[in-house]
Amino acid sequence: MKDFMDNDFLLSNSTAKILYHDYATKMPIVDYHCHIDPREIAENRQFDNITQVWLGGDHYKWRLIRSNGIDEKYITGAGSDREKFQMFAEALPKAIGNPLYHWTHLELRKYFGYSGVLNGSTAEEVWNLCNEKLKSPQMRVRGIIEQSNVKLIATTDDPVDTLEWHKQIEDDSTCLVKVIPTWRSDKIMNIEKPEFAQYVSTLEKVSDIQIRTFRDVLSALAKRLDFFTAMGCRASDHGMDYIMYEPAQDTQIAQIFTKKMEGSALSAKEADQYKYAVLRFLGREYAKRGWVMQIHYGAVRNTNTAMYQSLGADTGFDCISTHSSAESIVNFLNDLNQTDELPKTVLYSLNPADNAMLDTVIGCFQGTAAAGKLQHGAAWWFNDTKSGMTAQLTSLASLSVLGNFIGMLTDSRSFLSYTRHAYFRRILCNLLGTWVENGEYPNDQEALGKIVQDISFNNAVRYFNFTF
Secondary structure, three states, X not given: OOOOOOOOOOOOOHHHHHHHHHOHHHOOEEEXXXXXXXXXXXXXXXXXXXXXXXXXXXXXXXXXXXXXXXXXXXXXXXXXXXXXXXXXXXXXXXXXXXXXXXXXXXXXXXXXXXXOOOOXXXXXXXXXXXXXXOOOHHHOHHHHHHHOOEEEXXXXXXXXXXXXXHHHHHOOOOOOOEEEOOEOOHHHHOOOOOOHXXXXXXXXXXXXXXOOOHHHHHHHHHHHHHHHHHOXXXXXXXXXXXXXXXXXXXXXXXXXXXXXXXXXXXXXXXXXXXXXXXXXXXXXHHHHHOOEEEEEXXXXXXXXXXXXXXXXXXXXXXXXXXXXXXXXXXXXXHHHHOOOOXXXXXXXXXOHHHHHHHHHHHHHOOOXXXXXXXXXOOOOHHHOOHHHHHHHHHHHXXXXXXXXXXXXXXXXXXXXXXXXXXHHHHHHHHHHHHHHHOOOOOOOHHHHHHHXXXXXXXXXXXXXXXXX
């Protein structure tokens, strides 16, 4: 029997161990998609306690605690940080097979030197140990980033954002990590939302373009795209329930926009026609600027109305959608490709049933702009589990070219989540090692090591054209 999470954790054969220890661990991290707050990097935040680091804004952990029947007071409510930590510690032992169990202990070992097991009985010991460690300058935000060997962080930012914290970081010579924005234009696309008109007003102010028509919206977005480019942005990210294909005439889109701004309700088809027009426009603009277009789709969001009204969005009440987007995705990509305006594109589906579909779709639109111009993105959200990552990697290898894959992303609000890259790399190395030891690939360490290091770091750097 192996020891719990020993040095060869998840590495089941000798080839996997060589690939991980001799190749994967040497590679830095590029965090090309996350949800951390750039202000906390600019101000080099120091956390008061482990609950602030772990449970503040982490809906993965909130769902785990809720599943144990714990009152919301001790999750997102008025309970003390110590009480919330205790509830998490007591819930964790039941989460066998859940990646949260692994992530938690990887973080405790790497950042706090704790090799024990977190549970209700050890919670006080862990609480005191972590809080004492958090007093160290090395455990301020920048210290965590540096000891994680992170070279670049791409945050998620709204087109109306001033990017003032990015500018402050850029001007601070003591900050050793590069932090760049990522364009997240969901709010200008979500025309069906009640807050849409107010958002248009904000866009009007920050762009200094009077918005009266749909054409004005596009002019304002183009101006903000130029600003983001000047601030080092290399990619967009779209969070969509599904990818629609609803082309319409320019006159129709103009009428839909005017109708919404006048306070009239839109049909679902009208909303999709508007969204498609914006997405197609942005795709063309990304191609002009050499950006990467990322699209995350396949979530049913805010399913629990009572809790949404109480806590708002992104609080742990979303699930996987089974909506099929295959034809729409192909039509959208083809629309841009016909005029040579298809940018490098990464597609992420929350539904693992889409793996094979995406792996065949990307093969239809590869090109000379980059090796792997079209990418099936890393296993995302409910899929960044051991089984989910293995399934995504296996499907990609079977139907496309795994060696061109851009690898793992953190997709987190926590600065301790960089151990997810180690988790991913262990799973990757074990999969490759298994194929080698089964005689499915030559035992060529040079070739295998290059694949591991490229997927871990090099491919993403080349793909996004990152510079440090």
